[in-house]
Amino acid sequence: MAHAEALSLRHHVAKAPPAQFFRDRGGAFRVGDLNRGTSLGDGLADLSGRSVLLATASQLTTALALIELDGHARRIVVLPPDVEADHLGAVIAAAEIDAVVIDGGSPRCAAFDGAVRVGCVPSMLPLAQGPPVRLRTEWVLLTSGTTGVPKMVSHDLAGLTAAIRAKSPAEGATVWGTFYDIRRYGGLQFFFRAVLGGASLILSDAGEPVADHLARLGRHGVTHLSGTPSHWRRALMHPAIRGVAPRYVRLSGEIADQAILDGLRAVFPHASIAHAYASTEAGVAFEVNDGLAGFPVGFVGPPRDGVEMKVCSDGSLCVRSLRTAARYVGSEQPLADADGFVDTGDIVERRGERYYFVGRKGGIINIGGLKVHPEEIEAVINRHPQVRMSLVRPKPSPITGAVAVAEVVLKSGREDAAARKIQLRDEILRLCRDTLPRHKIPAAISFVPSLAVAATGKLARRRA
Amino acid sequence: MSTILTIREQMVQVAREHGKTLAPLNDDLMLADCGLDSLGFAVLVARLEDALGVDPFSAAEDAIFPQTFGDFVKAYENGAR
Numbered sequence: 001m002a003h004a005e006a007l008s009l010r011h012h013v014a015k016a017p018p019a020q021f022f023r024d025r026g027g028a029f030r031v032g033d034l035n036r037g038t039s040l041g042d043g044l045a046d047l048s049g050r051s052v053l054l055a056t057a058s059q060l061t062t063a064l065a066l067i068e069l070d071g072h073a074r075r076i077v078v079l080p081p082d083v084e085a086d087h088l089g090a091v092i093a094a095a096e097i098d099a100v101v102i103d104g105g106s107p108r109c110a111a112f113d114g115a116v117r118v119g120c121v122p123s124m125l126p127l128a129q130g131p132p133v134r135l136r137t138e139w140v141l142l143t144s145g146t147t148g149v150p151k152m153v154s155h156d157l158a159g160l161t162a163a164i165r166a167k168s169p170a171e172g173a174t175v176w177g178t179f180y181d182i183r184r185y186g187g188l189q190f191f192f193r194a195v196l197g198g199a200s201l202i203l204s205d206a207g208e209p210v211a212d213h214l215a216r217l218g219r220h221g222v223t224h225l226s227g228t229p230s231h232w233r234r235a236l237m238h239p240a241i242r243g244v245a246p247r248y249v250r251l252s253g254e255i256a257d258q259a260i261l262d263g264l265r266a267v268f269p270h271a272s273i274a275h276a277y278a279s280t281e282a283g284v285a286f287e288v289n290d291g292l293a294g295f296p297v298g299f300v301g302p303p304r305d306g307v308e309m310k311v312c313s314d315g316s317l318c319v320r321s322l323r324t325a326a327r328y329v330g331s332e333q334p335l336a337d338a339d340g341f342v343d344t345g346d347i348v349e350r351r352g353e354r355y356y357f358v359g360r361k362g363g364i365i366n367i368g369g370l371k372v373h374p375e376e377i378e379a380v381i382n383r384h385p386q387v388r389m390s391l392v393r394p395k396p397s398p399i400t401g402a403v404a405v406a407e408v409v410l411k412s413g414r415e416d417a418a419a420r421k422i423q424l425r426d427e428i429l430r431l432c433r434d435t436l437p438r439h440k441i442p443a444a445i446s447f448v449p450s451l452a453v454a455a456t457g458k459l460a461r462r463r464a
Numbered sequence: 465m466s467t468i469l470t471i472r473e474q475m476v477q478v479a480r481e482h483g484k485t486l487a488p489l490n491d492d493l494m495l496a497d498c499g500l501d502s503l504g505f506a507v508l509v510a511r512l513e514d515a516l517g518v519d520p521f522s523a524a525e526d527a528i529f530p531q532t533f534g535d536f537v538k539a540y541e542n543g544a545r
Contacts, residue, residue: 367503367506368502368503368506395510396522397506397509397510397522398509398519398521398522398529399502399505399506399509399521399529400502400503400506403506403507403510405510429481433481438482438483438503439503441481441507443506443507443510443511444510444511444513444514446514
């Protein structure tokens with residue numbers, strides 16, 4: 001879909017305030033220094049007009065290279081850190097990669113042979129004048145498929161940044177922090193928010209303990225903080241959460257249930273708390289600011305704010321907007337239907353005057369012919385005051401094909417006595433019985449110290 | 465707790481949770497008449513795997529589901545060995 005002409009990132013950086021820094025665990029750069037220097041050295045000129053794979057290991061060098069490559073490269077393919085080496089060849093071939101940007105941590109990879117290789121360093125070399133902006137760069141982002149070659153989704157800067165509103169001068173200095181990795185759609189939004197808003201940005205690091213990350217966010221005075229509900233549940237388990245005081249708290253990427261929204265409200269009584277809905281293909285669809293789970297039914301129907309949504313016959317939310325991706329790279333598979341609607345695969349259910357997300361189309365558990373979304377059971381379990389987070393998964397059953405079983409992480413870090421656990425299990429089961437039809441009550445509940453969160457920030461759901 | 469006591473206790477628990485009335489559990493009772501439906505049995509088997517560490521009906525390739533309560537208990541006693 002065509003977009004109005006958008007400014008390049010360099011146009012925004014030209015107005016960077018002196019105190020705008022991007023930081024990661026190990027270093028930092030002043031954004032305005034990119035007006036007088038380059039992190040790509042002599043290689044900058046070699047990248048002109050190329051299709052560039054951004055294979056940097058650190059998010060700091062990723063941020064530098066993204067700013068320098070927009071308007072300069074023909075195409076940028078942003079490589080998330082967890083893409084399997086086996087899939088790199090397919091990505092490089094399909095995206096016609098002829099240059100690779102690496103940093104000190106990038107793996108040596110035979111798949112890069114034959115492409116121009118340019119190193120990116122956080123310390124900048126002086127540059128009299130940056131290259132002229134001459135291209136509307138294509139941005140290619142990878143989806144987080146669990147198996148197979150990831151899909152490559154084509155965007156442009158106008159669509160990627162269309163959901164970002166100019167901030168009012170009264171807001172004061174903004175310091176963005178995110179638990180996400182900026183090399184995926186969800187995290188990249190906050191890189192853009194920082195660049196376009198003249199804000200500082202505190203980047204995450206997958207290897208950093210949560211308490212250290214929270215301390216770092218607090219030390220740099222984070223004012224706006226974003227992550228998935230799983231990220232936030234994990235953060236709320238650490239006393240160090242008391243050291244951060246964001247004015248704005250944002251959730252996206254997973255279903256924000258009432259328990260996590262209330263939990264954040266209790267810890268941040270004065271913050272604005274918003275949950276947003278977006279996908280790599282559909283783009284940012286909406287944000288909800290009333291502190292309640294789900295979204296008002298009025299969001300569906302006529303276009304609001306340039307985004308039109310409808311609920312398809314199978315209950316899936318479908319989205320059409322200028323923020324939607326253009327196409328898949330290297331695949332003929334259509335990204336949207338003939339009318340331009342992207343099927344998100346996220347199932348919604350209307351209750352009263354709100355729609356609620358109940359789960360993924362592909363994640364349904366079939367219990368003797370009755371269909372269950374794990375997420376709707378988790379949302380009920382999470383309402384128990386002692387529960388921090390939960391995961392419901394199918395367990396094969398010789399009788400009904402499958403039953404739903406739950407793993408539960410409790411809020412109290414200490415090991416509860418066995419008797420207390422039996423009592424908690426009975427309380428959780430009672431909660432489920434009071435709320436859910438019989439087949440959705442978990443057949444078994446086990447207590448676990450933690451649940452795995454994938455690199456995407458979403459709860460890791462093993463396939464049955 | 466013995467295997468049979470664990471099974472009895474779990475059956476009573478599942479029946480209560482599912483709002484079912486359980487028939488008196490003697491060895492000759494046909495499982496089809498015990499009061500639990502297939503969902504109830506599916507939950508029972510999952511619970512017993514947690515409690516006894518064995519699921520005799522999924523473990524074997526040629527598993528046959530027992531017909532009487534006595535056979536059901538025996539399947540767990542054999543599986544636990």
